[in-house]
Structures are given as structure tokens and as C-alpha cells.
Amino acid sequence: MRGIILLFIIFINTSIFAQSTEYSIVIKDIETQLPVENATVLIMKTKQILISNRDGKVTFMLNGASNIQVSEANYEQVTLRWGSLKPDLFVVYLKNNNNNKLDEIVVSKEKPEKNLQKIVANSREKLATAYRLKVYVREFFMLDNKYSYYNDGLVNFQFEGNQKKSTTTLLVEQNRSYGLLEFDIASDLMGYNLNNIMENYSNLKYFDPVLDSKTKKEYEFTTKGHPNNAGLYIMSITPLDKSKKALDTFEVIYDPVKKLIIEFSIVITPGNLAQMEEQTKVGSKNITRSFVKVNYRVDGENYYLLSSNEEIAYNLVLKDKIKNIQVRNNFVTTNFNKQNFTYKESDVFKEKTLFNKKNKILTKYWDISGFTATDEEKAIIDSLEFSL
Secondary structure: HHHHHHHHHHHHHHHHHHHHEEEEEEEEEEOOOEOOOOOOOEOOOEEEEEEOOOOEEEEEEEOOOEEEEEEEOOEOOOOOHHOOOOOEEEEEOOOOOOOOOOOOOOOOOOOOOHHHHHHHHHHHHHOOEEEEEEEEEEEEEOOEEEEEEEEEEEEEEEEEOOOEEEEEEEEEEEEEEEEEEHHHHHHHHHOOHHHHHHHHHHHHHHHHHHHHHOOOHHEEEEEOOOOOOOHHHHHHHHOOOOOOOOOOEEEEEEEOOOOEEEEEEEEEEEHHHHOOOOOOOOOOOOOOOOEEEEEEEEEOOOEEEEEEEEEEEEEEEEOOOOEEEEEEEEEEEEEEEEEOOEEEEHHOOOOOOOHHHEEEOOHHHHHHHHOOOOHHHHHHHHHHHHHH
């Protein structure tokens, strides 16, 4: 009888710990009380990675106990013990890790553009290895300032690389698509080519214009110390006033010791857009906004894409009208692994975007896949889903 009772107790305890509990964390700046966007949250037990949204929020499922690590380049890292977590909303406050707010110019014998070449080359080499990433992908589409289409998915990228570049194999676990596309521009709203964009993040193709011996003369390079992180530098690459082209402005945050890019952003400013000659030919795209921000994670010897956000807006010239198109895309890496996939060739997703794949929903992956939708985004997705 005593043995039966003992087995019953063990069964109950096992059942309790086998159940997954949903947790929500909001990350805020301790001084301003404002939400911290793009903070990295690491579930130390499962190695799952999450990124805080505009509201500073992340949501995840946890089976059993695990400490939680919260980090962001501008703040001190925080490790939360599992015992302090509560299933309902939990607020984490981050402190700036450096009180020195002055931007100090970095003086070096080497020209910044030469230094950039070395940083990009070293980052490319570190990224060009064999590993796999589980990534949550999502895209919002707007036509004439109205949300018209949405897709997201949980996908796996298998990387194969050498010292020059990486190539990827894509497998889709789950995905969903909502909304209707107008016939006359459907071919233009296919979204980003997932393999191409991931390979560009790994091969750092975005830097080609400022590394080219001809075009780099159109830019001014300045390097400063990071105002909130003594271990990082910020390189600003801005078009010269005398430039007659519409050029992007770059900002690169990097580790000067490891010579690795931690984050970069690229934006084309209104002033530069004004220099672009407007195209009138049918099918032409006149860009009105362009923004790219990409983050990388350094974890010991591992170095890989952490998250990305791309936004583009342009006017598409049609036969009898002009359509304004806006696309917003996010990549969030939820897991890194050096083990290769086991898959059949028939499992490989060979289309360009999730637009081309029928819905495959096995779980509510979007709630726990690394990037929690804000209330505003949920409302947009719901409105498109119900319009079907």
C-alpha cells in the first residue's frame, strides 16, 4: 500500500512538472520607465531566444524550472531566478551599464573604411559555418495605407558555408497567411525571398556599396565610443553633401576586440530620396521609405543572426494609376544548433516566400515563437483573418 501511495505521489509531481506554464515579461528602463524594445531574453534551460516587442514584452511557455537571462547592448545584463517568476505579467527593470553619456571620437592610425573592411571580412568568416537556426518570420503588407495581407511562419534554415559566403536550405514547420491581394499587383507583393534575405544577412551583402573602391568615396566615415557600453564602438557612414546619388546612411555597432558586427542599421533619408529621379515607366517603383536593422548574437564561439527588421515603401506605377505599397518584415531567431537537420529532399521549401505555401497550423506557434505581437498588431492580424 505504501508503495502504491509513493508511486501516486511521484506520478502527481511528474504531471505537475510536465505541464507547460505560460509566462509574460515586460522589460523597462529603470530610469525612464519606458519599455525596452529588442532586448534579448534567453530561457537558459531550453536555450530558446526571445526578443522584446515595442511594448517591451515577451511571452513564452516553460515546462519545469529555468533561470531567465535578459540583455540589451545599452543595459546591464540581468539573470532572473526561476523562483521569482510568476505566470502573470512580470516586470523586469534594466539599468544603463555606463553613466558616461559623452560620445568620444575614436582615434586610430587606420582609416575607418579600412577598419570596416576587416570587421566585415571577419564577421563574414564567422558566419560562414555549418549550423541551423529556427526562425520566426512575419510580414505585414499595406496597399494605399491600408493593411491588406499578413503572413508568418516558424521555419528552419540549414547553413552551409565556407570562408567566402553562406548558403541556406529552408524547411517550413508551420505557417499561416491572411488577407486578399489585388490581382494587378499580386505578383509584386510576394514578400521577401526568404533564402536570399537570410543569405544576405550572413554574407553581409548590405555593406557592398561602402566597401566598393568607387562608391565608398561618396561617404564620410566616423567612429565613436558607444555611449552606454564601453566595450563597443559605433561607426557612422553618411553620404557626402557633394554626392549626386541617393545613398543610404549606415550605422554599425561592433566589438573592436573581436572585430564582429553586433548591430547595423541602414536608412535612406528624405533628403537623399529627393535626389532620386522619379520614374514614370509602367512597372517602375519610386521608393518613399527604406529601413533595415539587423542584430547578431555572440555566444562564446557561436556567432549568428539574432533578429532583423526591414521596412520599405514605394509607389508602383501602373497603366492607369499609382499604388502605394508598404512591406514590413521581421526575422527572430528562437534557437541555434550546430547539428544538421535530418530531412528528405521533398521536405525542402523551394518557393521564394510563405505567400506560396498553404496554411499549416499545428500549434499556436505565433504566441511562443520568440516575438510577441503587440495589441495593435494582433488587431491587424485579426481583422485580416476575419475578412477571409
